[in-house]
Amino acid sequence: xxxxxxxxxxxxxxxxxxxxxxxxxxxxxxxxxxxxxxxxxxxxxxxxxxxxxxxxxxxxxxxxxxxxxxxxxxxxxxxxxxxxxxxxxxxxxxxxxxxxxxxxxxxxxxxxxxxxxxxxxxxxxxxxxxxxxxxxxxxxxxxxxxxxxxxxxxxxxx
Numbered sequence: 001x002x003x004x005x006x007x008x009x010x011x012x013x014x015x016x017x018x019x020x021x022x023x024x025x026x027x028x029x030x031x032x033x034x035x036x037x038x039x040x041x042x043x044x045x046x047x048x049x050x051x052x053x054x055x056x057x058x059x060x061x062x063x064x065x066x067x068x069x070x071x072x073x074x075x076x077x078x079x080x081x082x083x084x085x086x087x088x089x090x091x092x093x094x095x096x097x098x099x100x101x102x103x104x105x106x107x108x109x110x111x112x113x114x115x116x117x118x119x120x121x122x123x124x125x126x127x128x129x130x131x132x133x134x135x136x137x138x139x140x141x142x143x144x145x146x147x148x149x150x151x152x153x154x155x156x157x158x
Contacts, residue, residue, distance in 0.1 A: 009107045009115075010084050010145060017143035019089055022135045025128055027089040027103060029081055032074045034090045037099030039070040041122040048123035053152030055120060080106075091121060091132060100125040103136055108150055115144070117151035130154045 019027035030038070042049060043065060049055050077088035091101035101121035108116040119136055121128045133154040140149055 009086065012084055014084055014145070016081075016087055017139065020135050020139045021094060022131060024094060025091050025100060025132065025135075026094045027091055027136075029078070030074060030088040030090040030102065031078050032071050034099055035067060035071045035074055038074060038090060038102070039065065039067060041099045041101065042120070045120070045123040048126065049120045052120045052129065053154060054118040091119070091128070093125070100128060101132065103132070105140075105144075105149075108148075110150065113148045113150050114146035115140075115149040117149050119151075 016029075019029070021027070050058075077086070080086040081088060086104065086106035088105070089103040090099055091103060092098065093100050099122075101119060103117070103119040105115055105117050108114060110116075117136065117140065119129075119132055121132060133151070137151060140146065140151070
């Protein structure tokens with residue numbers, strides 16, 4: 001006897017809304033082409049990310065992260081995006097195109113909530129955390145099909 005198929009996160013034909021752009025950064029779908037910058041951004045900022053709202057208690061890999069292992073992780077996110085199982089975006093500096101963070105939009109483990117959303121920025125760009133939160137929140141509310149989502153509030157002014 002097979003397990004019931006879980007409901008889709010979004011319609012398989014869903015077209016993700018155009019990613020936002022704000023002063024100092026823009027979002028783009030995360031892909032393997034971001035491997036070097038992504039690995040540098042998060043590996044240089046692990047302590048900062050652990051202190052970011054929404055990341056408390058989330059474990060990091062239990063072995064060293066190599067470029068190959070990170071590329072496989074990024075490919076998994078790209079595959080999820082293509083299959084509409086989840087949506088991961090890299091946060092790029094604008095101008096410059098440096099990877100400064102990440103945004104994850106995935107099904108919530110809470111059956112009463114549509115999406116679980118998390119974001120982080122590298123420690124050297126910590127000033128972007130609250131603006132990123134505000135930008136993503138506005139985007140979720142104006143362009144995505146979710147009635148409810150969990151996204152840890154940022155207390156930073158601005």
